[in-house]
Amino acid sequence: MPRSNIVFGPVRSRRFGRSLGVDLSPNKKQCNFDCVYCELQKAKPVDMMNDVIPKEMVIEAIRDAVMSIDSDEIDVLTFSANGEPTLYPYLYEVISAVKGFLPPHIKTLILSNGSKFHEQQKALLLFDIVKFSIDGAREQDYKKTDRPSKNLHLENIFEGIREFASKYQGELVAEVLLVAGFNDNEENLAKIASFLREIQVSRIDIGSIDRPSAYQVKSVSHERLESFARIFEGLHVNIPTRSTNPQTPKESKESSQSSTAKPLKPKTYTADELYKLIATRPIALNEATFLLSQESLQSLQSLIECGKIIIQKSVGIEFYVASKAHIKPKST
Numbered sequence: 001m002p003r004s005n006i007v008f009g010p011v012r013s014r015r016f017g018r019s020l021g022v023d024l025s026p027n028k029k030q031c032n033f034d035c036v037y038c039e040l041q042k043a044k045p046v047d048m049m050n051d052v053i054p055k056e057m058v059i060e061a062i063r064d065a066v067m068s069i070d071s072d073e074i075d076v077l078t079f080s081a082n083g084e085p086t087l088y089p090y091l092y093e094v095i096s097a098v099k100g101f102l103p104p105h106i107k108t109l110i111l112s113n114g115s116k117f118h119e120q121q122k123a124l125l126l127f128d129i130v131k132f133s134i135d136g137a138r139e140q141d142y143k144k145t146d147r148p149s150k151n152l153h154l155e156n157i158f159e160g161i162r163e164f165a166s167k168y169q170g171e172l173v174a175e176v177l178l179v180a181g182f183n184d185n186e187e188n189l190a191k192i193a194s195f196l197r198e199i200q201v202s203r204i205d206i207g208s209i210d211r212p213s214a215y216q217v218k219s220v221s222h223e224r225l226e227s228f229a230r231i232f233e234g235l236h237v238n239i240p241t242r243s244t245n246p247q248t249p250k251e252s253k254e255s256s257q258s259s260t261a262k263p264l265k266p267k268t269y270t271a272d273e274l275y276k277l278i279a280t281r282p283i284a285l286n287e288a289t290f291l292l293s294q295e296s297l298q299s300l301q302s303l304i305e306c307g308k309i310i311i312q313k314s315v316g317i318e319f320y321v322a323s324k325a326h327i328k329p330k331s332t
Contacts, residue, residue: 006053006061010074015173015205015240016109016129017075022062024081024088027051031083033113034147035135036215037179040082045149048087055090059097066102076129077102079110086116092123099126115152118160124168131173131205132161137191141183158195165199175205178225180218186231193232203236226291236312236319238284266292271299275308279322285311288320 005026013019028051029043062077077098079085088094095108102108107128114132117124124130136142142154165172174196178184196204206229209219222239229237269277274296277283283291292300300320303309312321 006058007065010069013076013078015238016078018073019076019078019109020065020069020074020106022058022077022079024053024058024079024085024091025049025051025083026053027082029082030087031081031113032087032115032149032152033084034214035113036145036147036182036213036217037177037209038214039211040214042214043083045147046087047149047151049083049089052089055093055097058090058094062094062098063101066106074106076107076109079108079127084113084115085110086112086120086124091120092126095123095126113146114161115148115157116160117157117164121160121164121167124164125170127170129171129173130164130168131175133175133177134192134195135177135179136183136188137195138188141185141188145179145183162199165201171202172199173203173205174201175207178206178208178220178228180208180220182217184220184224184228186228189228189231193235196232196235201235203238204232205238205240206232207240236282236321238319239287266294267296268293269296269299271303274299275303275322278303278309278320282312282319282321285318285320 006023008021008023010018010020029040030046030049030051031038031040031043032045032047034043034045066074066077079091079095081088085091099108108126109129109131110124110127112124112130112132114134117132133146135145136154137158139154142148176189176192206225208221208225209217225239229239269292274292288297288300300309304311304320308323309320310323311318313319
């Protein structure tokens, strides 16, 4: 097999910078989910890979790619798959070897559906960034959206993520991908938010469909995504959009989906309203330019100058957040 089938890029990721991708299942889709929004073809969920690339081939493909590319052009080495990368049986051996020769400024990242965190905990603890999907926190929403293997159970998945998060020292990112009529209800999102607060994720990416999917499904508008973001009060929520960082089709292997179904109209807030908004839901810098009117952007600058709003980085993305020195404790 050509090593170029295993390693691809670098490509530009909206959320993690310049990414060199590693596909642990380059020949076909091998996943224990069959998500309705998946860009790949429909496929029955599997519990293990039956087409396994030798670990030596994967390690050498990564080594060759890193040595042939100016390392200053790479921010992250991203492990993904045509399917689920944690189904790869030699994940620990590969990440252990790679950490031995990867330049120190390149972070390791894995994009997972979160289903095998217990079984692959030893390997996952070695990654600098772990991003997992959480589309449903209620059994009916999870099954309807992710179409998992019958051998997977939501509470076991959550327990595996909880155990991993309690030990993990890196940056943990959650992605919530909403599909109209499947998991875009407030009851589901409230339970997701509660779980993510429990495990203290570094950042949450909320998006919807913007590419052709395996099933006939519809995206959720930006307006609805923005309204849902309030449910995640106090957490760093990012709503990726192509208008802030255009991509090329080559990036689809690494970058998961976000919705640009309907352009947002910038809104005007008073300085007080804007401060309360950001205190409730931090806003990414790249969101502010299309969420806020010019008048509001001027108010934002004033809030920064007086120290009420500060800029804080979370897993490579900068957010406007309310300064803790200015936040008044809630009355009981």
